[in-house]
Amino acid sequence: xxxxxxxxxxxxxxxxxxxxxxxxxxxxxxxxxxxxxxxxxxxxxxxxxxxxxxxxxxxxxxxxxxxxxxxxxxxxxxxxxxxxxxxxxxxxxxx
Amino acid sequence: xxxxxxxxxxxxxxxxxxxxxxxxxxxxxxxxxxxxxxxxxxxxxxxxxxxxxxxxxxxxxxxxxxxxxxxxxxxxxxxxxxxxxxxxxxxxxxxxxxxxxxxxxxxxxxxxxxxxxxxxxxxxxxxxxxxxxxxxxxxxxxxxxxxxxxxxxxxxxxxxxxxxxxxxxxxxxxxxxxxxxxxxxxxxxxxxxxxxxxxxxxxxxxxxxxxxxxxxxxxxxxxxxxxxxxxxxxxxxxxxxxxxxxxxxxxxxxxxxxxxxxxxxxxxxxxxxxxxxxxxxxxxxxxxxxxxxxxxxxxxxxxxxxxxxxxxxxxxxxxxxxxxxxxxxxxxxxxxxxxxxxxxxxxxxxxxxxxxxxxxxxxxxxxxxxxxxxxxxxxxxxxxxxxxxxxxxxxxxxxxxxxxxxxxxxxxxxxxxxxxxxxxxxxxxxxxxxxxxxxxxxxxxxxxxxxxxxxxxxxx
Numbered sequence: 001x002x003x004x005x006x007x008x009x010x011x012x013x014x015x016x017x018x019x020x021x022x023x024x025x026x027x028x029x030x031x032x033x034x035x036x037x038x039x040x041x042x043x044x045x046x047x048x049x050x051x052x053x054x055x056x057x058x059x060x061x062x063x064x065x066x067x068x069x070x071x072x073x074x075x076x077x078x079x080x081x082x083x084x085x086x087x088x089x090x091x092x093x094x095x
Numbered sequence: 096x097x098x099x100x101x102x103x104x105x106x107x108x109x110x111x112x113x114x115x116x117x118x119x120x121x122x123x124x125x126x127x128x129x130x131x132x133x134x135x136x137x138x139x140x141x142x143x144x145x146x147x148x149x150x151x152x153x154x155x156x157x158x159x160x161x162x163x164x165x166x167x168x169x170x171x172x173x174x175x176x177x178x179x180x181x182x183x184x185x186x187x188x189x190x191x192x193x194x195x196x197x198x199x200x201x202x203x204x205x206x207x208x209x210x211x212x213x214x215x216x217x218x219x220x221x222x223x224x225x226x227x228x229x230x231x232x233x234x235x236x237x238x239x240x241x242x243x244x245x246x247x248x249x250x251x252x253x254x255x256x257x258x259x260x261x262x263x264x265x266x267x268x269x270x271x272x273x274x275x276x277x278x279x280x281x282x283x284x285x286x287x288x289x290x291x292x293x294x295x296x297x298x299x300x301x302x303x304x305x306x307x308x309x310x311x312x313x314x315x316x317x318x319x320x321x322x323x324x325x326x327x328x329x330x331x332x333x334x335x336x337x338x339x340x341x342x343x344x345x346x347x348x349x350x351x352x353x354x355x356x357x358x359x360x361x362x363x364x365x366x367x368x369x370x371x372x373x374x375x376x377x378x379x380x381x382x383x384x385x386x387x388x389x390x391x392x393x394x395x396x397x398x399x400x401x402x403x404x405x406x407x408x409x410x411x412x413x414x415x416x417x418x419x420x421x422x423x424x425x426x427x428x429x430x431x432x433x434x435x436x437x438x439x440x441x442x443x444x445x446x447x448x449x450x451x452x453x454x455x456x457x458x459x460x461x462x463x464x465x466x467x468x469x470x471x472x473x474x475x476x477x478x479x480x481x482x483x484x485x486x487x488x489x490x491x492x493x494x495x496x497x498x499x500x501x502x503x504x505x506x507x508x509x510x511x512x513x514x515x516x517x518x519x520x521x522x523x524x525x526x527x528x529x530x531x532x533x534x535x536x537x538x539x540x541x542x543x544x545x546x547x548x549x550x551x552x553x554x555x
Contacts, residue, residue: 079185088129
Protein backbone atom coordinates (compact mmCIF):
# COMPACT_ATOMS: atom_id res chain seq x y z
CA UNK A 1 0.00 0.00 0.00
CA UNK A 2 1.17 3.52 -0.72
CA UNK A 3 2.04 6.08 1.92
CA UNK A 4 -1.07 8.00 0.90
CA UNK A 5 -3.16 4.90 1.49
CA UNK A 6 -1.74 4.54 4.99
CA UNK A 7 -2.30 8.17 5.78
CA UNK A 8 -5.90 7.78 4.72
CA UNK A 9 -6.37 4.75 6.98
CA UNK A 10 -4.87 6.68 9.88
CA UNK A 11 -7.15 9.61 9.12
CA UNK A 12 -10.16 7.28 9.24
CA UNK A 13 -8.86 5.78 12.48
CA UNK A 14 -8.31 9.14 14.15
CA UNK A 15 -11.72 10.45 13.20
CA UNK A 16 -13.37 7.23 14.38
CA UNK A 17 -11.66 7.46 17.77
CA UNK A 18 -12.87 11.01 18.29
CA UNK A 19 -16.33 10.08 17.06
CA UNK A 20 -16.37 7.16 19.48
CA UNK A 21 -15.52 9.41 22.42
CA UNK A 22 -18.20 11.90 21.40
CA UNK A 23 -20.85 9.24 20.92
CA UNK A 24 -20.28 7.36 24.11
CA UNK A 25 -19.25 9.91 26.70
CA UNK A 26 -22.88 10.74 27.46
CA UNK A 27 -24.27 7.24 27.90
CA UNK A 28 -26.19 6.99 31.21
CA UNK A 29 -24.93 4.37 33.70
CA UNK A 30 -28.18 2.43 33.30
CA UNK A 31 -27.04 1.51 29.80
CA UNK A 32 -23.43 0.65 30.57
CA UNK A 33 -23.92 -3.10 30.26
CA UNK A 34 -25.98 -3.04 27.04
CA UNK A 35 -23.52 -0.54 25.60
CA UNK A 36 -20.69 -2.91 26.38
CA UNK A 37 -22.36 -6.02 25.00
CA UNK A 38 -23.64 -4.10 21.96
CA UNK A 39 -20.27 -2.58 21.14
CA UNK A 40 -18.78 -5.99 21.83
CA UNK A 41 -21.03 -7.46 19.15
CA UNK A 42 -19.88 -4.96 16.54
CA UNK A 43 -16.25 -5.64 17.39
CA UNK A 44 -16.99 -9.01 15.79
CA UNK A 45 -16.56 -7.07 12.52
CA UNK A 46 -13.24 -8.86 12.29
CA UNK A 47 -15.36 -11.65 10.79
CA UNK A 48 -15.01 -9.87 7.41
CA UNK A 49 -11.30 -10.64 7.32
CA UNK A 50 -11.97 -14.20 8.44
CA UNK A 51 -14.52 -14.78 5.66
CA UNK A 52 -12.06 -13.66 2.98
CA UNK A 53 -9.33 -15.93 4.32
CA UNK A 54 -11.43 -19.06 4.84
CA UNK A 55 -13.27 -18.64 1.56
CA UNK A 56 -10.21 -18.25 -0.61
CA UNK A 57 -9.52 -20.98 -3.15
CA UNK A 58 -6.87 -23.52 -2.17
CA UNK A 59 -6.92 -25.02 1.29
CA UNK A 60 -4.10 -24.72 3.73
CA UNK A 61 -3.54 -24.24 7.45
CA UNK A 62 -4.76 -20.68 7.16
CA UNK A 63 -8.10 -21.83 5.71
CA UNK A 64 -8.87 -23.52 9.01
CA UNK A 65 -7.51 -20.65 11.07
CA UNK A 66 -9.92 -18.50 9.08
CA UNK A 67 -12.82 -20.89 9.72
CA UNK A 68 -12.05 -20.90 13.45
CA UNK A 69 -11.94 -17.11 13.36
CA UNK A 70 -15.32 -17.06 11.60
CA UNK A 71 -16.81 -19.27 14.32
CA UNK A 72 -15.43 -17.15 17.17
CA UNK A 73 -16.43 -13.88 15.55
CA UNK A 74 -19.89 -15.20 14.64
CA UNK A 75 -20.43 -16.29 18.24
CA UNK A 76 -19.31 -12.85 19.32
CA UNK A 77 -21.69 -11.13 16.89
CA UNK A 78 -24.76 -13.34 17.36
CA UNK A 79 -24.31 -13.64 21.12
CA UNK A 80 -23.59 -9.95 21.54
CA UNK A 81 -26.56 -8.60 19.62
CA UNK A 82 -29.01 -11.14 21.03
CA UNK A 83 -28.01 -10.70 24.63
CA UNK A 84 -28.09 -6.91 24.27
CA UNK A 85 -31.61 -7.10 22.92
CA UNK A 86 -32.59 -9.47 25.71
CA UNK A 87 -31.37 -6.99 28.29
CA UNK A 88 -32.86 -3.94 26.62
CA UNK A 89 -36.28 -5.59 26.42
CA UNK A 90 -36.32 -5.55 30.21
CA UNK A 91 -35.72 -1.83 30.69
CA UNK A 92 -38.96 0.02 31.29
CA UNK A 93 -40.17 3.26 32.77
CA UNK A 94 -42.59 3.65 35.61
CA UNK A 95 -46.15 3.24 34.39
CA UNK B 96 -20.04 -8.09 -6.61
CA UNK B 97 -17.43 -5.52 -7.58
CA UNK B 98 -14.97 -4.21 -5.05
CA UNK B 99 -16.56 -0.75 -5.33
CA UNK B 100 -20.00 -2.14 -4.44
CA UNK B 101 -18.50 -4.03 -1.50
CA UNK B 102 -16.83 -0.85 -0.28
CA UNK B 103 -20.16 0.97 -0.46
CA UNK B 104 -21.68 -1.82 1.65
CA UNK B 105 -18.84 -1.43 4.17
CA UNK B 106 -19.46 2.30 4.28
CA UNK B 107 -23.15 1.67 4.92
CA UNK B 108 -22.26 -0.82 7.66
CA UNK B 109 -19.92 1.68 9.34
CA UNK B 110 -22.67 4.29 9.23
CA UNK B 111 -25.06 1.77 10.82
CA UNK B 112 -22.62 1.13 13.66
CA UNK B 113 -22.21 4.86 14.31
CA UNK B 114 -25.95 5.49 14.31
CA UNK B 115 -26.51 2.33 16.37
CA UNK B 116 -24.07 3.46 19.07
CA UNK B 117 -25.65 6.90 19.08
CA UNK B 118 -29.09 5.35 19.63
CA UNK B 119 -27.67 3.06 22.33
CA UNK B 120 -27.00 6.12 24.48
CA UNK B 121 -30.64 6.67 25.39
CA UNK B 122 -32.95 4.12 27.01
CA UNK B 123 -35.85 4.91 24.69
CA UNK B 124 -33.87 4.29 21.52
CA UNK B 125 -31.37 1.70 22.70
CA UNK B 126 -33.20 -1.33 21.35
CA UNK B 127 -33.51 0.27 17.92
CA UNK B 128 -29.80 1.15 18.10
CA UNK B 129 -28.87 -2.44 18.74
CA UNK B 130 -31.01 -3.52 15.80
CA UNK B 131 -29.41 -0.92 13.50
CA UNK B 132 -26.01 -2.26 14.51
CA UNK B 133 -27.10 -5.83 13.74
CA UNK B 134 -28.39 -4.75 10.31
CA UNK B 135 -25.05 -3.07 9.61
CA UNK B 136 -23.27 -6.31 10.49
CA UNK B 137 -25.60 -8.30 8.24
CA UNK B 138 -24.92 -5.94 5.33
CA UNK B 139 -21.16 -6.15 5.83
CA UNK B 140 -21.15 -9.95 6.08
CA UNK B 141 -23.48 -10.39 3.08
CA UNK B 142 -21.34 -8.11 0.94
CA UNK B 143 -18.19 -10.02 1.91
CA UNK B 144 -19.82 -13.34 1.05
CA UNK B 145 -20.53 -11.95 -2.42
CA UNK B 146 -16.87 -11.05 -2.87
CA UNK B 147 -15.43 -12.91 -5.87
CA UNK B 148 -12.54 -14.11 -3.76
CA UNK B 149 -14.87 -16.13 -1.55
CA UNK B 150 -15.19 -19.42 -3.45
CA UNK B 151 -14.52 -22.19 -0.95
CA UNK B 152 -17.83 -22.47 0.88
CA UNK B 153 -17.58 -25.43 3.28
CA UNK B 154 -15.13 -23.81 5.76
CA UNK B 155 -17.07 -20.54 5.59
CA UNK B 156 -20.47 -22.10 6.17
CA UNK B 157 -19.16 -24.43 8.88
CA UNK B 158 -17.67 -21.48 10.77
CA UNK B 159 -20.76 -19.33 10.40
CA UNK B 160 -23.17 -22.05 11.49
CA UNK B 161 -21.10 -23.26 14.44
CA UNK B 162 -20.38 -19.75 15.70
CA UNK B 163 -23.90 -18.39 15.31
CA UNK B 164 -25.38 -21.41 17.05
CA UNK B 165 -22.95 -21.19 19.94
CA UNK B 166 -23.49 -17.45 20.30
CA UNK B 167 -27.26 -17.81 20.18
CA UNK B 168 -27.26 -20.56 22.78
CA UNK B 169 -25.05 -18.51 25.08
CA UNK B 170 -27.22 -15.43 24.66
CA UNK B 171 -30.50 -17.23 25.25
CA UNK B 172 -29.47 -19.52 28.06
CA UNK B 173 -27.21 -17.40 30.23
CA UNK B 174 -29.14 -16.12 33.25
CA UNK B 175 -29.01 -12.38 33.89
CA UNK B 176 -26.83 -12.95 36.93
CA UNK B 177 -24.29 -14.53 34.57
CA UNK B 178 -24.04 -11.48 32.32
CA UNK B 179 -20.57 -10.35 33.48
CA UNK B 180 -19.11 -13.76 32.60
CA UNK B 181 -20.90 -13.86 29.28
CA UNK B 182 -19.79 -10.37 28.25
CA UNK B 183 -16.28 -11.23 29.35
CA UNK B 184 -16.26 -14.43 27.32
CA UNK B 185 -17.54 -12.68 24.19
CA UNK B 186 -14.79 -10.05 24.50
CA UNK B 187 -12.32 -12.92 24.49
CA UNK B 188 -13.89 -14.48 21.38
CA UNK B 189 -13.61 -11.18 19.51
CA UNK B 190 -9.97 -10.77 20.48
CA UNK B 191 -9.13 -14.34 19.50
CA UNK B 192 -10.89 -13.97 16.14
CA UNK B 193 -8.84 -10.86 15.36
CA UNK B 194 -5.59 -12.55 16.35
CA UNK B 195 -6.47 -15.63 14.24
CA UNK B 196 -7.21 -13.47 11.20
CA UNK B 197 -3.88 -11.68 11.64
CA UNK B 198 -2.11 -15.06 12.01
CA UNK B 199 -3.75 -16.49 8.90
CA UNK B 200 -2.96 -13.35 6.94
CA UNK B 201 0.68 -13.62 7.91
CA UNK B 202 0.94 -17.36 7.20
CA UNK B 203 -0.73 -16.88 3.84
CA UNK B 204 1.68 -14.11 2.90
CA UNK B 205 4.68 -16.16 3.97
CA UNK B 206 3.43 -19.23 2.13
CA UNK B 207 2.81 -17.20 -1.03
CA UNK B 208 6.27 -15.66 -0.70
CA UNK B 209 4.70 -12.21 -0.81
CA UNK B 210 6.03 -10.83 2.45
CA UNK B 211 4.04 -7.96 3.91
CA UNK B 212 5.70 -4.57 4.15
CA UNK B 213 6.77 -3.20 7.51
CA UNK B 214 3.52 -1.27 8.24
CA UNK B 215 1.36 -4.35 7.62
CA UNK B 216 3.73 -6.47 9.70
CA UNK B 217 3.50 -3.96 12.55
CA UNK B 218 -0.30 -4.12 12.37
CA UNK B 219 -0.22 -7.92 12.39
CA UNK B 220 2.10 -7.94 15.40
CA UNK B 221 -0.18 -5.49 17.24
CA UNK B 222 -3.21 -7.60 16.45
CA UNK B 223 -1.52 -10.76 17.73
CA UNK B 224 -0.39 -9.08 20.92
CA UNK B 225 -3.68 -7.36 21.80
CA UNK B 226 -5.91 -10.13 20.47
CA UNK B 227 -4.29 -12.97 22.41
CA UNK B 228 -4.05 -10.89 25.60
CA UNK B 229 -7.77 -10.21 25.22
CA UNK B 230 -8.50 -13.92 24.85
CA UNK B 231 -6.65 -15.27 27.86
CA UNK B 232 -7.35 -12.18 29.97
CA UNK B 233 -11.06 -12.67 29.30
CA UNK B 234 -10.86 -16.38 30.05
CA UNK B 235 -9.26 -15.67 33.44
CA UNK B 236 -11.89 -13.00 34.15
CA UNK B 237 -14.56 -15.52 33.13
CA UNK B 238 -13.09 -18.17 35.42
CA UNK B 239 -13.02 -15.74 38.34
CA UNK B 240 -16.59 -14.57 37.74
CA UNK B 241 -17.82 -18.13 37.30
CA UNK B 242 -15.91 -19.00 40.47
CA UNK B 243 -13.74 -21.61 38.79
CA UNK B 244 -10.94 -19.51 40.24
CA UNK B 245 -11.13 -17.72 43.59
CA UNK B 246 -12.31 -14.12 43.19
CA UNK B 247 -9.65 -12.72 45.47
CA UNK B 248 -6.48 -11.33 43.93
CA UNK B 249 -3.88 -14.01 43.25
CA UNK B 250 -0.56 -12.25 42.88
CA UNK B 251 2.41 -14.45 42.12
CA UNK B 252 5.75 -13.75 43.67
CA UNK B 253 7.55 -11.08 41.63
CA UNK B 254 4.27 -10.45 39.82
CA UNK B 255 5.21 -6.98 38.60
CA UNK B 256 8.69 -8.04 37.51
CA UNK B 257 7.28 -11.02 35.64
CA UNK B 258 4.71 -8.85 33.88
CA UNK B 259 7.26 -6.19 33.01
CA UNK B 260 9.61 -8.81 31.56
CA UNK B 261 6.79 -10.45 29.60
CA UNK B 262 5.65 -7.09 28.26
CA UNK B 263 9.20 -6.26 27.20
CA UNK B 264 9.56 -9.67 25.56
CA UNK B 265 6.26 -9.12 23.76
CA UNK B 266 7.34 -5.76 22.41
CA UNK B 267 10.73 -7.13 21.40
CA UNK B 268 9.20 -10.08 19.56
CA UNK B 269 6.69 -7.73 17.91
CA UNK B 270 9.56 -5.58 16.65
CA UNK B 271 11.34 -8.70 15.38
CA UNK B 272 8.23 -9.86 13.56
CA UNK B 273 7.76 -6.41 12.05
CA UNK B 274 11.33 -6.47 10.74
CA UNK B 275 11.30 -10.13 9.61
CA UNK B 276 7.69 -11.23 8.93
CA UNK B 277 8.92 -14.68 7.82
CA UNK B 278 10.68 -15.38 11.13
CA UNK B 279 8.41 -18.11 12.44
CA UNK B 280 10.11 -18.04 15.85
CA UNK B 281 9.02 -14.41 16.20
CA UNK B 282 5.45 -15.29 15.22
CA UNK B 283 5.08 -18.24 17.60
CA UNK B 284 7.04 -16.52 20.35
CA UNK B 285 4.90 -13.40 20.18
CA UNK B 286 1.69 -15.42 20.21
CA UNK B 287 2.84 -17.45 23.21
CA UNK B 288 4.01 -14.43 25.19
CA UNK B 289 0.75 -12.58 24.53
CA UNK B 290 -1.29 -15.58 25.66
CA UNK B 291 0.68 -15.85 28.91
CA UNK B 292 0.57 -12.11 29.48
CA UNK B 293 -3.22 -12.08 29.36
CA UNK B 294 -3.24 -14.56 32.26
CA UNK B 295 -0.59 -12.86 34.36
CA UNK B 296 -2.15 -9.41 33.88
CA UNK B 297 -5.67 -10.35 34.96
CA UNK B 298 -4.92 -13.06 37.52
CA UNK B 299 -3.69 -10.69 40.26
CA UNK B 300 -6.78 -8.48 40.00
CA UNK B 301 -9.51 -9.05 42.58
CA UNK B 302 -13.20 -9.67 41.90
CA UNK B 303 -14.26 -6.24 43.09
CA UNK B 304 -12.14 -4.64 40.37
CA UNK B 305 -13.73 -6.73 37.62
CA UNK B 306 -15.81 -3.81 36.24
CA UNK B 307 -12.55 -2.14 35.24
CA UNK B 308 -11.08 -5.34 33.80
CA UNK B 309 -14.16 -6.15 31.73
CA UNK B 310 -14.33 -2.62 30.34
CA UNK B 311 -10.65 -2.67 29.51
CA UNK B 312 -10.89 -6.03 27.75
CA UNK B 313 -13.89 -4.66 25.86
CA UNK B 314 -11.66 -1.84 24.68
CA UNK B 315 -8.91 -4.30 23.73
CA UNK B 316 -11.26 -6.42 21.65
CA UNK B 317 -12.00 -3.29 19.62
CA UNK B 318 -8.35 -2.35 19.32
CA UNK B 319 -7.48 -5.88 18.13
CA UNK B 320 -10.11 -5.59 15.39
CA UNK B 321 -8.70 -2.18 14.54
CA UNK B 322 -5.14 -3.52 14.21
CA UNK B 323 -6.44 -6.34 12.01
CA UNK B 324 -8.15 -3.68 9.91
CA UNK B 325 -4.81 -1.97 9.35
CA UNK B 326 -3.25 -5.32 8.43
CA UNK B 327 -5.95 -5.97 5.83
CA UNK B 328 -6.32 -2.36 4.70
CA UNK B 329 -10.02 -2.62 5.58
CA UNK B 330 -11.51 0.65 6.79
CA UNK B 331 -14.73 -0.98 8.07
CA UNK B 332 -12.65 -2.89 10.61
CA UNK B 333 -10.67 0.22 11.49
CA UNK B 334 -13.73 2.41 12.07
CA UNK B 335 -15.61 -0.21 14.04
CA UNK B 336 -12.61 -1.27 16.09
CA UNK B 337 -11.82 2.35 16.94
CA UNK B 338 -15.41 2.98 18.03
CA UNK B 339 -15.37 -0.05 20.33
CA UNK B 340 -11.90 0.78 21.59
CA UNK B 341 -13.03 4.29 22.50
CA UNK B 342 -16.22 3.05 24.11
CA UNK B 343 -14.42 0.50 26.26
CA UNK B 344 -11.85 3.08 27.22
CA UNK B 345 -14.51 5.55 28.35
CA UNK B 346 -16.17 2.89 30.48
CA UNK B 347 -12.79 1.99 31.96
CA UNK B 348 -12.24 5.61 32.89
CA UNK B 349 -15.72 5.94 34.39
CA UNK B 350 -15.10 2.83 36.53
CA UNK B 351 -11.69 4.02 37.71
CA UNK B 352 -13.08 7.43 38.63
CA UNK B 353 -15.89 5.79 40.56
CA UNK B 354 -13.23 4.16 42.72
CA UNK B 355 -10.97 7.20 42.75
CA UNK B 356 -8.11 5.03 41.56
CA UNK B 357 -5.85 5.18 38.57
CA UNK B 358 -5.95 2.45 35.98
CA UNK B 359 -2.37 1.55 36.93
CA UNK B 360 -3.44 1.11 40.55
CA UNK B 361 -6.33 -1.19 39.59
CA UNK B 362 -4.13 -3.23 37.27
CA UNK B 363 -1.11 -3.66 39.47
CA UNK B 364 -1.93 -3.01 43.13
CA UNK B 365 -3.77 -6.30 43.81
CA UNK B 366 -6.09 -4.57 46.27
CA UNK B 367 -7.68 -6.90 48.78
CA UNK B 368 -4.73 -9.20 49.42
CA UNK B 369 -4.62 -8.75 53.14
CA UNK B 370 -6.12 -6.14 55.43
CA UNK B 371 -9.43 -6.31 57.18
CA UNK B 372 -8.02 -7.97 60.25
CA UNK B 373 -6.31 -4.89 61.67
CA UNK B 374 -9.43 -2.78 61.62
CA UNK B 375 -11.62 -5.69 62.65
CA UNK B 376 -9.76 -5.76 65.93
CA UNK B 377 -11.34 -2.36 66.63
CA UNK B 378 -11.66 -3.01 70.33
CA UNK B 379 -14.68 -5.04 71.18
CA UNK B 380 -17.23 -3.04 69.25
CA UNK B 381 -20.31 -5.09 68.67
CA UNK B 382 -22.41 -5.20 65.60
CA UNK B 383 -26.03 -5.81 66.48
CA UNK B 384 -27.91 -8.43 64.57
CA UNK B 385 -31.68 -8.20 64.25
CA UNK B 386 -34.41 -10.57 63.12
CA UNK B 387 -37.06 -9.98 60.49
CA UNK B 388 -39.59 -8.78 63.08
CA UNK B 389 -37.43 -5.92 64.33
CA UNK B 390 -36.37 -4.95 60.84
CA UNK B 391 -40.00 -4.89 59.74
CA UNK B 392 -40.76 -2.35 62.48
CA UNK B 393 -38.15 0.01 61.05
CA UNK B 394 -39.80 -0.24 57.65
CA UNK B 395 -43.29 0.24 59.07
CA UNK B 396 -42.25 3.60 60.49
CA UNK B 397 -40.50 4.76 57.32
CA UNK B 398 -41.62 7.29 54.74
CA UNK B 399 -38.69 6.93 52.41
CA UNK B 400 -36.54 3.87 51.74
CA UNK B 401 -33.43 3.77 49.58
CA UNK B 402 -32.23 0.35 48.44
CA UNK B 403 -28.50 -0.03 47.82
CA UNK B 404 -27.81 -3.19 45.81
CA UNK B 405 -24.41 -4.82 45.47
CA UNK B 406 -22.78 -7.96 44.18
CA UNK B 407 -24.32 -9.97 47.03
CA UNK B 408 -27.74 -9.32 45.53
CA UNK B 409 -26.55 -10.89 42.29
CA UNK B 410 -25.03 -13.89 44.06
CA UNK B 411 -28.20 -14.54 46.08
CA UNK B 412 -30.38 -13.74 43.02
CA UNK B 413 -32.34 -11.51 45.35
CA UNK B 414 -33.41 -8.91 42.77
CA UNK B 415 -36.93 -10.30 42.45
CA UNK B 416 -37.62 -10.36 46.17
CA UNK B 417 -36.16 -6.83 46.40
CA UNK B 418 -38.76 -5.76 43.87
CA UNK B 419 -41.49 -7.60 45.79
CA UNK B 420 -40.46 -5.77 48.96
CA UNK B 421 -40.41 -2.44 47.12
CA UNK B 422 -43.91 -3.03 45.74
CA UNK B 423 -45.16 -3.90 49.21
CA UNK B 424 -43.62 -0.74 50.66
CA UNK B 425 -45.04 1.37 47.83
CA UNK B 426 -48.48 0.06 48.73
CA UNK B 427 -47.93 1.42 52.22
CA UNK B 428 -47.19 4.83 50.64
CA UNK B 429 -43.49 4.57 51.31
CA UNK B 430 -41.27 6.19 48.69
CA UNK B 431 -38.79 3.60 47.43
CA UNK B 432 -35.71 4.44 45.37
CA UNK B 433 -32.62 2.52 44.38
CA UNK B 434 -29.13 3.94 44.72
CA UNK B 435 -26.73 2.39 42.24
CA UNK B 436 -23.00 2.89 42.63
CA UNK B 437 -21.11 2.80 39.31
CA UNK B 438 -18.89 -0.08 40.43
CA UNK B 439 -21.52 -2.09 42.29
CA UNK B 440 -21.34 -5.63 40.96
CA UNK B 441 -18.90 -7.14 38.53
CA UNK B 442 -19.34 -5.09 35.38
CA UNK B 443 -20.47 -1.58 34.45
CA UNK B 444 -24.24 -1.38 34.81
CA UNK B 445 -24.52 -4.82 36.44
CA UNK B 446 -27.10 -3.74 39.06
CA UNK B 447 -29.16 -1.86 36.49
CA UNK B 448 -29.54 -5.01 34.41
CA UNK B 449 -30.56 -7.14 37.38
CA UNK B 450 -33.09 -4.61 38.65
CA UNK B 451 -34.47 -4.25 35.13
CA UNK B 452 -34.86 -8.02 35.02
CA UNK B 453 -36.90 -7.89 38.21
CA UNK B 454 -39.12 -5.24 36.62
CA UNK B 455 -37.86 -2.19 38.50
CA UNK B 456 -38.50 0.91 36.34
CA UNK B 457 -35.16 2.50 35.47
CA UNK B 458 -36.33 5.96 36.49
CA UNK B 459 -36.46 4.81 40.12
CA UNK B 460 -32.71 4.26 40.00
CA UNK B 461 -30.56 7.06 41.37
CA UNK B 462 -26.97 7.78 40.45
CA UNK B 463 -24.37 8.47 43.11
CA UNK B 464 -24.81 12.24 43.50
CA UNK B 465 -28.60 12.21 43.43
CA UNK B 466 -28.68 9.35 45.89
CA UNK B 467 -26.34 11.14 48.28
CA UNK B 468 -28.54 14.22 48.12
CA UNK B 469 -31.53 12.10 49.12
CA UNK B 470 -29.94 9.84 51.75
CA UNK B 471 -29.93 12.40 54.63
CA UNK B 472 -33.72 12.60 54.18
CA UNK B 473 -34.12 8.86 54.09
CA UNK B 474 -35.58 6.81 56.92
CA UNK B 475 -34.22 3.42 55.99
CA UNK B 476 -31.27 2.68 53.75
CA UNK B 477 -31.50 -1.00 52.85
CA UNK B 478 -28.11 -2.33 51.80
CA UNK B 479 -28.45 -5.62 49.94
CA UNK B 480 -25.17 -7.42 49.44
CA UNK B 481 -23.10 -4.27 49.04
CA UNK B 482 -20.28 -3.32 51.36
CA UNK B 483 -17.26 -1.35 50.20
CA UNK B 484 -19.35 1.16 48.25
CA UNK B 485 -21.08 2.16 51.50
CA UNK B 486 -18.02 2.18 53.73
CA UNK B 487 -17.66 5.56 55.44
CA UNK B 488 -13.98 4.82 56.03
CA UNK B 489 -13.55 5.92 52.41
CA UNK B 490 -14.41 9.44 53.57
CA UNK B 491 -12.54 9.54 56.84
CA UNK B 492 -9.84 6.89 57.28
CA UNK B 493 -6.68 7.89 55.45
CA UNK B 494 -5.11 4.50 56.08
CA UNK B 495 -7.98 2.61 54.43
CA UNK B 496 -7.22 1.10 51.02
CA UNK B 497 -10.48 2.53 49.74
CA UNK B 498 -9.84 6.03 51.14
CA UNK B 499 -11.02 8.66 48.66
CA UNK B 500 -13.45 6.39 46.82
CA UNK B 501 -16.79 8.14 46.33
CA UNK B 502 -19.34 6.15 48.34
CA UNK B 503 -23.06 6.09 48.90
CA UNK B 504 -23.53 7.92 52.23
CA UNK B 505 -25.94 5.42 53.75
CA UNK B 506 -24.62 6.33 57.21
CA UNK B 507 -26.45 9.64 56.82
CA UNK B 508 -29.82 7.92 56.62
CA UNK B 509 -31.80 7.69 59.85
CA UNK B 510 -31.40 3.95 59.96
CA UNK B 511 -29.39 1.43 57.94
CA UNK B 512 -30.54 -2.13 57.43
CA UNK B 513 -27.54 -4.11 56.31
CA UNK B 514 -28.49 -7.32 54.57
CA UNK B 515 -25.40 -9.46 54.54
CA UNK B 516 -24.38 -13.07 54.60
CA UNK B 517 -22.02 -12.76 57.55
CA UNK B 518 -20.07 -10.17 59.47
CA UNK B 519 -17.01 -10.56 57.24
CA UNK B 520 -15.34 -7.72 55.45
CA UNK B 521 -16.11 -6.75 51.85
CA UNK B 522 -14.46 -7.92 48.66
CA UNK B 523 -11.76 -5.31 49.05
CA UNK B 524 -10.95 -7.02 52.37
CA UNK B 525 -11.70 -3.79 54.22
CA UNK B 526 -13.60 -3.62 57.48
CA UNK B 527 -16.75 -1.50 57.45
CA UNK B 528 -17.28 0.72 60.55
CA UNK B 529 -20.89 1.05 59.49
CA UNK B 530 -21.56 -2.37 61.05
CA UNK B 531 -20.87 -0.90 64.48
CA UNK B 532 -22.92 2.23 63.97
CA UNK B 533 -25.73 2.48 66.57
CA UNK B 534 -28.18 3.27 63.76
CA UNK B 535 -27.27 0.12 61.86
CA UNK B 536 -29.35 -3.03 62.02
CA UNK B 537 -27.42 -6.04 60.77
CA UNK B 538 -29.79 -8.40 59.03
CA UNK B 539 -27.65 -11.50 58.58
CA UNK B 540 -28.24 -14.41 56.26
CA UNK B 541 -28.73 -15.16 52.59
CA UNK B 542 -30.13 -11.96 51.06
CA UNK B 543 -32.96 -13.75 49.28
CA UNK B 544 -34.11 -15.71 52.34
CA UNK B 545 -33.75 -12.74 54.69
CA UNK B 546 -35.77 -10.46 52.44
CA UNK B 547 -38.40 -13.15 51.94
CA UNK B 548 -38.88 -13.38 55.69
CA UNK B 549 -39.03 -9.59 55.87
CA UNK B 550 -41.71 -9.49 53.17
CA UNK B 551 -43.69 -12.15 55.04
CA UNK B 552 -43.37 -10.13 58.24
CA UNK B 553 -44.48 -6.90 56.57
CA UNK B 554 -47.52 -8.65 55.08
CA UNK B 555 -48.78 -9.56 58.56
